[in-house]
Amino acid sequence: QVQLVESGGGLVQAGGSLRLTCAASGSISSINAMAWYRQAPGKQRELVADITSGGTTNYADSAKGRFTISRDNAKNTLYLQMNSLKPEDTAVYYCAPLGPRRYDYWGQGTQVTVSS
DSSP states (O other), X not given: OOOEEEEOOEEEETTOOEEEEEEESSOOTTOSEEEXXXXXXXXXOEEEEXXXXXXXXXXXXXXXXXXXXXXXXXXXXXXXXXXXXXXXXOEEEEEEESSGGGGGXXXXXXXXXXXX
8 A cells, every 4th residue: 555645834924835745655657646635624625636647637726726736656756836825725735546545545644824
């Protein structure tokens, strides 16, 4: 079972940027679609963005135009570049496969806090 470790979160002012990294302990090339999710306090975990092994991307409406997801299969790494951050982006961010397989992969996540 591949382990996923998220990093890159932190405290940033509104309008700032962060780049999240998800490092896999093994190959993710066989996982067609990888995704970033987030969970804000008191809310359900939600899908932020996903990317197929071929590079096709999809974004939640809240992330469109501000976030960019990418993956490097050679490095077994997933990224999320977040620009123009807003206080409502404050959440714990997780990476996992897209779909039901995600439940087998949840890690500790990385905290993103955006101050106004």
